[in-house]
Amino acid sequence: MGRRLRAPRIDLAALVAEDNPQIDLKVDAFDKANRDFLKALGEYKIRYMTAMAEKREQAEAEKKRLAERTRAAEAETNQCKLKEIELLAELEREQEEKRKAEMAITSVKRQVETLRKKAAEDETEVENVRAMAENLQREKEKERTVLEARAASVLPYLEACQQTLACIIEGLDGSIDGEPILVRFWEIQPSDPGREFTFILDVTSTPYRVPISNPPLPTLPILLDELNKTLDIYAFIMSMRQAFVDLVSSRT
Template identity: 40%
Template sequence: MTNVLRVPKLDLPAILVQQNPQIDLRLDAYETSTRNFLAAVSNYTQHAVTEITKRKNKFHADKKAAAEKAQNIETETTQCKVKEIELISVLDREAEEKKEAEASVAQFRRQLASIKEKCASLDVEIEQHRIVAANLMRERRREHGILNVHAANIMPEMLACEDRLKCWIEGIGPDLTLVRFTHIDPADISREFSLVLDVSEPVIRVPTTTPGLPTLPIILNESSDSNVIIRRVRAAFVELVAQGK
C-alpha cells in the first residue's frame, strides 16, 4: 500500500512572529512521494499495458480460432449440404426403384394368380384325363382279355393252318409284320422265303423281301390288300425258284 504524505497544519501566526519567518515545505518528502507515485503509476501502466497486450493477443488468438472454427463449420456445412443433395438423390432413386419393384411385384402377383387359375383348370383337366385314361385302360384290359380268349380259341387252328400252308406270321416291331414261307423250293423244302409288311400307313408297304423280288413294285401297285399281297409275293417266290434263282 502506498504511503500518503501527511502535511501538518501550519501555525501561521506563530511563523509570522519569527524574525525570519520560514515555512518547511518538506520538498524532499514531496519529491520522494512524487517519485514513489510516478513509479507506482509507471508500474501500473506497465502492468496495464502487459495485461492489455495479453488480452489483445488472446482476443486475436480467440478471433483467429473462432474464424478457423467458423471456416471449418462452413466447410462442414457445405459438405453436409452436398451429402444432403446426394442423399436426396439416393432417396429419390430408391423411391423410384421401390415404385418399380412394387409394380413388378404387383405384376408377378397377377401372373401368379393367373398361373394358379390355369393350374387349377389343368388339375381339373388332368383329373378328367385320368378318369378317361382309367376308363380306356379298363376297356383295353377288357378287350385284351377278349382277344386273349379269341387267341386261345383260334391258336390251334392258326397253328394248323401255318403248318398246312407252311407260312408263319409274327410281329417284329411297331406296325411291322414278318411273313415266312417254306416248301417253295423243291430242292430244299426248309429254305425260307420272307417279306416284311409295314402297316403304319393306310397304304401297305413292303420294305424288304428275302430273296429280293424284281416284280415287287408291280405287286404293290396292283393291290393294297395284305392278303392279296402275301399270296402274290408267294407266287412270285415260286416263279423265281422255277427260273432257277
C-alpha cells in the same frame, strides 16, 4: 503505499521579522516523491495494460470457445435434422414396404383360396376320371376276354390257313403295326418242302426296303421298285414267293 509528506508548520510572524525571510519548500523531497509517484503510476499502467491484455485474451479465447461450441451445436443440430429426415424417409419406406407386404399377403391368400377351390375341383375331376378309367378298364378286360376267347377259337383255323398257304407273316417284335415284317415261305422247293425261304420287309419309312432275303434274289431290286410305286404289300409278298419259286426252278 509510500509515506505521505506533510508540509511543515510555518511561523509567519518570525519569518516576517527576519531580514531575509526564506521558506524551505523541500523541492528535492518533492521531486523524489514526484518521481516515485510517476514510477508507481507507470508500473500501475503497465500492470493495468497487462491485466487488460490478459482479460482481452481471455475474452477472445472465451469468445472463440463459445463460437466453436456454437458451431459444434449447429453442426450437431444439422446432423440431428439430417438424421431425422433419414429416419422419416426410412419410416416412410418401411410403411410402404408394409403396405406392399400386406397387399402381397392378401394376393397370396386369394391365390391360395383359388388354388384350394381348384384343387377341390381337380380332385372331383380326378375321381370322375378314375371312375371312368376303372369303367374303361373293366370294359377292356371284358373285350380282352372276348377277344382271347375268339382268338382261341380262331387259332386252329389260322394255323390251318398258314399250313395251306405255306406262309407266315409276323412282326419282328410280335406286332406288324409300324415294325419290320418277317415273311416265311415253305413248300417252294419240291425236293425239300420244309425248307424255309424268308425275307424282312422294312415298312417303317419310305421307300420300302428289304434288308435281308434268304436266299438272295437277283430280281429283288425290280420287285422293290414296283412295290414303292404301287405300295401294294400283299402283291409284293406274292411276287416274292413266285420269285423264290422261279429261283429254285432255275437251279434244278
